[in-house]
Amino acid sequence: MGAYLIKRLGVSLLTALVASMLVFMLMRLVPGDVVAQMMGQAGGEQAAGTMRQFFGLDQPAYLQYASWLGRVVQGDLGNSWTRGLPVTMLIWQAFLVTLEVALLTLFVATVIGVPLGILAGIFENRWIDNVVQGFNVLGLSAPVFWVGLMLLVGISSLFAWSPPLRYVAPSRSLADNLSILALPVASLALLQVAAYSQFVRQNVVSALHQEYVRTAVAKGVPVRTIFFKHILRNVLIPIITFMGLILIQILGGVVIIESLFALPGLGRLLLTAIETRDYPVVQGALLVVVAAAMVVNLVVDLAYRLIDPRVRVS
Amino acid sequence: MFYRPMLHRGKAMRATLAAASALAFVYAAPAFGKDVGLYGPVAENPVMGGRLNMGLLVEPPGLDPFHQAADARIRVTVLMYQGLFYESPEGRAEPLLAESYEVSDDGLTYTIKLRQGVVFHTGKEMTAEDVAYSYNYIRDPKNGSPGAGDFATVKSVEVVDPSTVRFSLSVPNAALPMALGNKYGAVVPAGTFDDENARNLMNVQSFGTGPFKLVEFTPNSHIVLDKNEDYWDKGMPYLDGIDFAILPNSASMLVALQNQRIDLVALARPQDVKQVEGVAGLSIERWPSLGQASIDLGAETKPLDDVRVRQAISLAVDKKQIMQASVGDYGTVLGTVPAGLQEHWGLALDKVPMQGPNIEKAKALLAEAGHPDGFTLKLTTINGYDWMDPAAVTLRQQLGAIGITLDIQKVDLGVWINSFRSSQMGFTFNDWATQPDPNLLFYRHFHRKPDGADFRNWANDEASALLDSGRAEADPAKRREIYDKFQTILADTAPTIMLFSPDHITVRGEKVQNYVQHPTGWYYGLARTYLSE
Numbered sequence: 001m002g003a004y005l006i007k008r009l010g011v012s013l014l015t016a017l018v019a020s021m022l023v024f025m026l027m028r029l030v031p032g033d034v035v036a037q038m039m040g041q042a043g044g045e046q047a048a049g050t051m052r053q054f055f056g057l058d059q060p061a062y063l064q065y066a067s068w069l070g071r072v073v074q075g076d077l078g079n080s081w082t083r084g085l086p087v088t089m090l091i092w093q094a095f096l097v098t099l100e101v102a103l104l105t106l107f108v109a110t111v112i113g114v115p116l117g118i119l120a121g122i123f124e125n126r127w128i129d130n131v132v133q134g135f136n137v138l139g140l141s142a143p144v145f146w147v148g149l150m151l152l153v154g155i156s157s158l159f160a161w162s163p164p165l166r167y168v169a170p171s172r173s174l175a176d177n178l179s180i181l182a183l184p185v186a187s188l189a190l191l192q193v194a195a196y197s198q199f200v201r202q203n204v205v206s207a208l209h210q211e212y213v214r215t216a217v218a219k220g221v222p223v224r225t226i227f228f229k230h231i232l233r234n235v236l237i238p239i240i241t242f243m244g245l246i247l248i249q250i251l252g253g254v255v256i257i258e259s260l261f262a263l264p265g266l267g268r269l270l271l272t273a274i275e276t277r278d279y280p281v282v283q284g285a286l287l288v289v290v291a292a293a294m295v296v297n298l299v300v301d302l303a304y305r306l307i308d309p310r311v312r313v314s
Numbered sequence: 315m316f317y318r319p320m321l322h323r324g325k326a327m328r329a330t331l332a333a334a335s336a337l338a339f340v341y342a343a344p345a346f347g348k349d350v351g352l353y354g355p356v357a358e359n360p361v362m363g364g365r366l367n368m369g370l371l372v373e374p375p376g377l378d379p380f381h382q383a384a385d386a387r388i389r390v391t392v393l394m395y396q397g398l399f400y401e402s403p404e405g406r407a408e409p410l411l412a413e414s415y416e417v418s419d420d421g422l423t424y425t426i427k428l429r430q431g432v433v434f435h436t437g438k439e440m441t442a443e444d445v446a447y448s449y450n451y452i453r454d455p456k457n458g459s460p461g462a463g464d465f466a467t468v469k470s471v472e473v474v475d476p477s478t479v480r481f482s483l484s485v486p487n488a489a490l491p492m493a494l495g496n497k498y499g500a501v502v503p504a505g506t507f508d509d510e511n512a513r514n515l516m517n518v519q520s521f522g523t524g525p526f527k528l529v530e531f532t533p534n535s536h537i538v539l540d541k542n543e544d545y546w547d548k549g550m551p552y553l554d555g556i557d558f559a560i561l562p563n564s565a566s567m568l569v570a571l572q573n574q575r576i577d578l579v580a581l582a583r584p585q586d587v588k589q590v591e592g593v594a595g596l597s598i599e600r601w602p603s604l605g606q607a608s609i610d611l612g613a614e615t616k617p618l619d620d621v622r623v624r625q626a627i628s629l630a631v632d633k634k635q636i637m638q639a640s641v642g643d644y645g646t647v648l649g650t651v652p653a654g655l656q657e658h659w660g661l662a663l664d665k666v667p668m669q670g671p672n673i674e675k676a677k678a679l680l681a682e683a684g685h686p687d688g689f690t691l692k693l694t695t696i697n698g699y700d701w702m703d704p705a706a707v708t709l710r711q712q713l714g715a716i717g718i719t720l721d722i723q724k725v726d727l728g729v730w731i732n733s734f735r736s737s738q739m740g741f742t743f744n745d746w747a748t749q750p751d752p753n754l755l756f757y758r759h760f761h762r763k764p765d766g767a768d769f770r771n772w773a774n775d776e777a778s779a780l781l782d783s784g785r786a787e788a789d790p791a792k793r794r795e796i797y798d799k800f801q802t803i804l805a806d807t808a809p810t811i812m813l814f815s816p817d818h819i820t821v822r823g824e825k826v827q828n829y830v831q832h833p834t835g836w837y838y839g840l841a842r843t844y845l846s847e
């Protein structure tokens with residue numbers, strides 16, 4: 001187990017290094033830089049040159065990368081070129097917002113999606129199944145931004161209410177925090193509930209058709225025992241894998257929802273940083289995203305082992 | 315009447331529109347006369363206190379007035395930082411932190427008396443030393459300010475006594491006071507930038523003298539400003555504070571407006587305005603602008619180096635049609651200056667040469683230039699500028715009529731700015747704004763290198779000479795004559811074709827009173843805004 005963890009960590013670090021190099025190169029391949037953005041149509045060449053020097057943009061790219069990496073190793077992601085604030089602080093604040101949205105969405109999607117999927121699977125081709133499947137088609141085909149917009153406009157015209165615009169951390173006021181996050185989480189969760197229940201339904205259905213289940217039924221094993229011992233156990237592993245996938249998907253797809261609901265999350269931070277060519281923020285934020293995806297994958301792998309000892313971590 | 319909004323609904327709007335169709339949008343005479351103060355009309359019985367929620371569709375990329383040129387920055391920082399003069403909407407530079415000034419007979423020395431009792435947000439009192447420091451900092455290109463070019467004629471800034479500074483110039487520059495306005499830089503305490511971290515700190519606290527102080531700037535979320543209790547103009551501002559909510563999505567913005575989460579917002583797209591038309595409790599107002607949508611014709615790109623080709627294009631363009639396609643009626647068709655400058659500095663619209671549509675003459679000119687069958691030309695448009703897409707399609711049709719095939723290419727702003735600044739702009743749409751002064755509008759853009767930047771490689775000696783004398787001339791009437799001549803050449807040889815000024819459009823809730831939108835698009839008016847109870 002220890003050796004496995006060390007190996008995984010090593011691979012993760014290597015992946016992060018390669019990813020950071022790629023991001024670094026790609027950002028510099030995109031034409032235009034932060035100085036062009038700051039100077040706009042004004043500003044002489046000399047002033048622009050000074051600013052390039054100030055940001056170290058006059059250095060060769062490999063030197064810029066080396067000095068960035070050198071600071072990252074010491075835990076310093078530098079300052080944002082446009083906002084002036086430390087990148088670590090910007091990312092941490094934004095990450096907490098996105099993480100909260102993602103975890104809440106995951107929670108809602110699991111609590112609603114898994115039971116729906118199990119119900120639909122057990123009552124395969126009965127009316128419950130049809131209703132759930134109908135909902136799933138709707139949820140899977142509606143784009144997230146559309147759902148968000150419809151919720152926003154619909155709730156506004158029905159109840160003359162829209163969420164507050166300034167994000168409040170849950171530590172400051174949980175009620176305010178939840179009233180801000182209710183609609184964004186609902187918009188994101190619709191798709192995930194549908195995906196979840198569809199996925200769980202399929203697994204339940206295929207488990208139900210397994211021979212061991214048929215044998216258990218033939219032997220007269222109580223339904224409850226069949227369900228918990230033979231079906232749920234087998235369905236749980238793919239569900240956990242799926243949970244990891246969904247979490248990563250939410251982290252990636254949250255950008256639009258953050259823009260729609262004015263949430264200062266990681267997606268929006270990254271987007272505005274790319275627009276203004278704020279390299280330190282882009283590089284730092286992507287590093288965090290890559291690291292988060294790796295942590296989620298690792299946790300999922302370890303969770304397998306806990307649920308099913310047959311899975312050898314190798 | 316810069317201070318009277320064109321009310322969107324009701325009689326006033328119809329009257330304005332009727333007048334507009336007859337007079338091609340003349341923004342009438344001043345409506346408020348003597349009670350127009352700095353930043354906006356003085357309210358008669360303002361309600362003091364309260365906080366205003368304003369929506370921002372575009373986030374300021376930073377709040378440092380010395381190093382950040384973005385318009386989204388200027389709109390907000392004019393409330394916190396001040397220069398020596400205020401750009402009045404009528405095109406006058408009115409003393410702000412200056413109290414009065416004298417110009418020497420040769421026009422080379424400006425002696426400026428400073429306002430007394432001005433205190434920085436840091437608590438320190440403003441002296442001549444701070445003023446000299448601030449302007450010496452910004453004009454030195456080594457300090458990397460995009461505004462440095464506006465001070466190129468300044469040779470030195472010296473302290474005469476604690477309440478007087480002297481600006482010495484290398485050539486006379488009648489637009490100096492306007493350049494000492496609020497677009498770039500500001501008066502900040504001497505030594506502010508000795509601290510390497512100062513430009514970062516400007517996103518955390520404000521160092522200016524303006525009516526509001528920065529309390530908090532949370533990127534992608536909000537900006538909080540509080541009233542400056544020690545503001546030198548007693549009785550201002552009326553509000554206790556302003557909370558800017560940064561909301562990049564206009565649909566969410568409109569929902570927030572309807573639910574009174576937001577009291578006031580400036581909108582940019584006509585389709586957004588349509589959505590709030592007729593919503594109870596919201597008033598839509600239109601204001602003349604100093605911005606312009608234009609076509610630039612870089613002479614480095616063949617065959618645009620031939621003046622006859624540029625003239626033919628100018629004659630083939632139907633500006634009104636392009637404006638209708640781009641912003642509907644929410645704009646003003648231009649001659650040779652943006653709408654907000656037309657009354658005081660624009661060449662009379664009926665005197666502007668080479669205006670279309672005149673297809674026959676355009677075709678004849680093209681044939682004369684050796685292109686009887688036309689040619690293919692690349693048109694650059696910029697990502698994120700909504701008006702450019704419909705405008706590009708319309709322009710393709712118009713130029714198609716004289717045989718020019720347009721190949722439309724969309725690029726990112728950063729890319730576009732790089733080719734613009736290296737004078738390789740080719741044939742492109744442009745979208746830019748100016749301060750209310752002809753020298754600041756024209757000089758840098760159109761004067762020959764190296765004194766100007768001549769982005770379009772126009773290289774016109776006669777026009778450059780006129781720009782020099784326009785800058786030196788202090789007498790407004792003579793100055794206007796010079797700029798009339800310049801504009802005639804500009805339109806006749808078409809290095810640029812100014813199409814239209816999109817109106818500034820503001821939407822406000824019922825309780826927002828006395829907000830006027832400055833033609834620059836900057837939010838000066840918030841210092842005169844109050845909330846009715």
